[in-house]
Amino acid sequence: xxxLLICVCGMSTSMLAEKMKQAAEERSYxxxxxxxxxxxxxxxxxxxxVVLLAPQVSHKEEEIEKIVAQYEDVExxxxxxLAYGQLDGEAVLKQALNLVD
Amino acid sequence: xxxxxxxxDNKLIPFMxxxxxxxxxxxxxxxFIAVLPVTFIGSLIIxxxxxxxxxxxxxxxxxxxxxxxxxxxxxxxxxIAVSYNLAKEYEMERLSIAQMSLVNYLLVSISFTEQKITLxxxxxxxxxxxxxxxxxxxxxxxITDQFNFECQLPEQIPTAVCETFTSLxxxxxxxxxxxxxxxxxxxxxxTPLSGFINYILSxxxxxxxxxxxxxxxxxxxxxxxFAGTHGVATVGVILRPFLEQNWLVNAHLQMSGQEMEHxxxxxxxxxxxxxxxxxxxxxxxLLCRKSKVEQLRETGKVSLLSSLFNIDEPILFASPLxxxxxxxxxxxxxxxTIGVIAYFAIKYGLVSKSFIRxxxxxxxxxxxxxxxxxxxxLVLVIVLALLSGLLYYPFxxxxxxxxxxxxx
Numbered sequence: 001x002x003x004l005l006i007c008v009c010g011m012s013t014s015m016l017a018e019k020m021k022q023a024a025e026e027r028s029y030x031x032x033x034x035x036x037x038x039x040x041x042x043x044x045x046x047x048x049x050v051v052l053l054a055p056q057v058s059h060k061e062e063e064i065e066k067i068v069a070q071y072e073d074v075e076x077x078x079x080x081x082l083a084y085g086q087l088d089g090e091a092v093l094k095q096a097l098n099l100v101d
Numbered sequence: 102x103x104x105x106x107x108x109x110d111n112k113l114i115p116f117m118x119x120x121x122x123x124x125x126x127x128x129x130x131x132x133f134i135a136v137l138p139v140t141f142i143g144s145l146i147i148x149x150x151x152x153x154x155x156x157x158x159x160x161x162x163x164x165x166x167x168x169x170x171x172x173x174x175x176x177x178x179x180x181i182a183v184s185y186n187l188a189k190e191y192e193m194e195r196l197s198i199a200q201m202s203l204v205n206y207l208l209v210s211i212s213f214t215e216q217k218i219t220l221x222x223x224x225x226x227x228x229x230x231x232x233x234x235x236x237x238x239x240x241x242x243x244i245t246d247q248f249n250f251e252c253q254l255p256e257q258i259p260t261a262v263c264e265t266f267t268s269l270x271x272x273x274x275x276x277x278x279x280x281x282x283x284x285x286x287x288x289x290x291x292t293p294l295s296g297f298i299n300y301i302l303s304x305x306x307x308x309x310x311x312x313x314x315x316x317x318x319x320x321x322x323x324x325x326x327f328a329g330t331h332g333v334a335t336v337g338v339i340l341r342p343f344l345e346q347n348w349l350v351n352a353h354l355q356m357s358g359q360e361m362e363h364x365x366x367x368x369x370x371x372x373x374x375x376x377x378x379x380x381x382x383x384x385x386x387l388l389c390r391k392s393k394v395e396q397l398r399e400t401g402k403v404s405l406l407s408s409l410f411n412i413d414e415p416i417l418f419a420s421p422l423x424x425x426x427x428x429x430x431x432x433x434x435x436x437x438t439i440g441v442i443a444y445f446a447i448k449y450g451l452v453s454k455s456f457i458r459x460x461x462x463x464x465x466x467x468x469x470x471x472x473x474x475x476x477x478x479l480v481l482v483i484v485l486a487l488l489s490g491l492l493y494y495p496f497x498x499x500x501x502x503x504x505x506x507x508x509x
Binding site: 007008009011012015039054055056057058059060063081082084085086087 | 329
């Protein structure tokens with residue numbers, strides 16, 4: 001499974017991505033998690049199964065939703081801001097998995 | 102407060118979001134990111150140019166030329182980057198449109214008067230001209246394209262022959278437009294169009310580069326953050342061209358041995374205001390780390406290291422600062438306040454102006470030092486960071502107290 005985390009510069013999401021990878025490894029899930037920037041969304045969204053927006057770009061949800069809607073098998077969500085601040089890899093991983101179910 | 106939140110959520114955020122999601126804003130933003138490699142190479146060259154080594158002194162001329170073909174010509178790189186990205190947004194032919202924009206940029210930047218070609222305007226920082234030319238060229242081509250020119254030829258002639266000619270019309274029209282304009286300006290005004298653009302924008306540049314500008318954009322960015330939106334990126338849509346232009350002008354003046362002009366520059370914003378990230382939270386992270394409340398200690402643990410590199414989303418969302426009424430006043434006003442203090446420290450000559458661009462994730466004291474090559478800037482950042490901590494302290498204590506009571 002491929003998960004994409006989106007923020008403005010790809011900095012804070014890359015920190016969260018590392019935590020999520022750790023959480024996935026502990027459960028021996030085969031999941032690839034990457035961080036990128038909102039402005040690249042059009043090009044990269046189709047390569048993923050789940051796209052999660054950082055809370056500080058939640059105002060771009062509508063715009064990203066339009067891109068995601070073009071692909072049947074891509075799900076979109078906004079990361080809970082407390083989980084994001086705490087870099088809670090487990091909680092966000094769970095959120096991503098719930099979106100796919 | 103309720104009225105105010107209403108204003109934030111229903112007026113300010115939608116308005117700023119609209120601007121920032123706009124295709125032109127997006128293309129300009131991506132354009133600035135695309136020219137970063139050239140920007141940093143040019144910055145490294147200025148840095149080398151200033152090193153007191155004999156090998157450097159022998160090669161001053163070479164370094165100066167390297168500076169001119171990187172940062173001196175930055176407008177060329179930006180016009181290509183912006184028009185390419187805008188063409189991409191519109192799903193048009195990117196490369197040829199970028200080339201056409203470059204032709205038009207050269208047209209408005211090179212002075213042809215008296216049979217002599219002058220490149221002065223080409224090698225001075227002209228970001229506004231680059232942006233305007235890129236956007237106008239793409240728009241002229243896009244609008245002309247919509248007319249769908251067709252020509253009637255006998256059936257025996259392949260339609261591709263006709264298309265060969267009609268496909269030239271949009272690009273040709275954009276060149277015609279800029280040729281006319283720059284001809285009129287050169288004859289009436291005496292300088293190329295780019296000189297005129299810088300001239301009419303200079304009052305706006307002066308308003309942005311003032312204590313008021315520092316305070317205004319500082320507050321605006323923090324208000325957006327308070328409402329949970331990435332303030333720096335959103336405000337950057339308007340602010341960034343000015344801040345980039347300002348440090349480039351300083352670099353240009355410095356390299357040509359003149360007094361620098363601008364205080365509010367990209368390095369100023371990154372290292373005197375966003376110390377530890379948005380809201381100047383570096384010392385606040387330390388306060389959290391030492392807190393009596395476990396929740397805050399955990400946040401401090403996560404955010405302290407990242408805050409050293411000016412990334413503070415953990416503290417913004419976990420302590421939290423975003424939408425936290427107790428922290429509203431310090432969160433909104435500390436960053437602009439230390440910005441204004443830095444502004445006057447530079448204005449009155451206590452610290453030098455910045456003229457070298459350093460990546461924003463450089464720890465603030467180091468970033469400030471490299472961008473000014475003045476050790477006093479390092480002291481200034483440390484003083485500002487401590488001051489921000491001091492100003493946060495009473496509010497932080499009150500918030501901590503509240504959390505303690507809730508936990509009991």
